[in-house]
Amino acid sequence: MIILAVLLFCLIIVLHEFGHFITAKLCGIRVNEFALGMGPKLFQFQKGETTYSLRAFPIGGFCAMEGENGDSADERSFGSKPVWKRMIVLASGAAMNILIGFLLMFIVVVQQPMYTTTTVAEFTDDALTNKAGLQVDDTFYAIDGYRTYTARDVTFALSMADANDVQMTVIRNGEKVTLDHVQMKSNVVDGKIYSEVDFRVYPVQRSIATVFSHTMNNTVSYTRMVWASLWALVTGQAGLDQLSGPVGTATVITKVASSSVSAGLVNGINNILLLMVILTINLGVINLLPLPALDGGRLLFLVIEAIRGKPIDPKYEGWVHAAGFVALMLFMILITFQDIVRIFQ
Numbered sequence: 001m002i003i004l005a006v007l008l009f010c011l012i013i014v015l016h017e018f019g020h021f022i023t024a025k026l027c028g029i030r031v032n033e034f035a036l037g038m039g040p041k042l043f044q045f046q047k048g049e050t051t052y053s054l055r056a057f058p059i060g061g062f063c064a065m066e067g068e069n070g071d072s073a074d075e076r077s078f079g080s081k082p083v084w085k086r087m088i089v090l091a092s093g094a095a096m097n098i099l100i101g102f103l104l105m106f107i108v109v110v111q112q113p114m115y116t117t118t119t120v121a122e123f124t125d126d127a128l129t130n131k132a133g134l135q136v137d138d139t140f141y142a143i144d145g146y147r148t149y150t151a152r153d154v155t156f157a158l159s160m161a162d163a164n165d166v167q168m169t170v171i172r173n174g175e176k177v178t179l180d181h182v183q184m185k186s187n188v189v190d191g192k193i194y195s196e197v198d199f200r201v202y203p204v205q206r207s208i209a210t211v212f213s214h215t216m217n218n219t220v221s222y223t224r225m226v227w228a229s230l231w232a233l234v235t236g237q238a239g240l241d242q243l244s245g246p247v248g249t250a251t252v253i254t255k256v257a258s259s260s261v262s263a264g265l266v267n268g269i270n271n272i273l274l275l276m277v278i279l280t281i282n283l284g285v286i287n288l289l290p291l292p293a294l295d296g297g298r299l300l301f302l303v304i305e306a307i308r309g310k311p312i313d314p315k316y317e318g319w320v321h322a323a324g325f326v327a328l329m330l331f332m333i334l335i336t337f338q339d340i341v342r343i344f345q
Helices: 002-026 083-109 151-160 208-234 246-261 265-287 295-308 314-344
Strands: 031-047 050-065 114-123 139-143 166-172 175-182 185-189 192-196 199-205
Touching (some): 002 083, 002 265, 083 208, 083 265, 083 295, 114 151, 139 151, 151 208, 208 265, 295 314
Antiparallel strands (some): 114 199, 139 166, 166 175, 185 192
């Protein structure tokens, strides 16, 4: 199972770097090395102008383009290309992750005979939400200000909400109705209180239209969940102890794979696919953050270059990204240490 976790993690990284690789080739940029992993080389081979390598530590990878981190006289260098081409190459890694997330989501969704909606169909016995004013045929519009387009949005928003004080906005008879201070049943998991859903929603039958709409909506839903989780981290609603690095991710993959064995082959594969959707979209979104050493940070410099009409001195940009890389590595060490402690606990 651990080997499976490493392979899945590596696959997501390879797909991300392949996005950079293929668009760089299409834009006429020389790619010097395409690497899986970081650290010392374990294996490599040359094909054409590019070296393909496997490195010791499966915590990342890279697509090394000519002139990416400095001046180069090569007419096929990264820096010699127009700003818009360089933007495409930098954004293509994240775009590939989200595209893969969409395709994996499609594989899961197309198997299901029907799909959930956001319209209340019935309540469980003694449902607190019903007593608070929620009614059958109400369609969720927002929960605590978080816009709800899918049933997954509803469950995510409720998981982030205070079970004793939830604000629900619903569409009732074509009008918005807001229910304040809704109390829900709750349960405690690992010391954290989670809301318990006490209602059921209407299903919708599978069709060509619903397959594609639910695939798209759920992919967007997962992407929004990543942004919402990052915002919760920035605003202090979530702590660093809720983050995981490669070790924690591998542990989760191992647990999901192990528990899926008893769920049957198809269900087990679907569980792993959904986990991969979460991981690949996470990687794509986080890489677009405007932070040094990440693709988003490099994109920010290109935006500044487009506005100024000339690039920032590569020396200063290099210093910023180098400092960002050091900070990122220190952060990864901290999160990895936290993952290891969590395992032993």
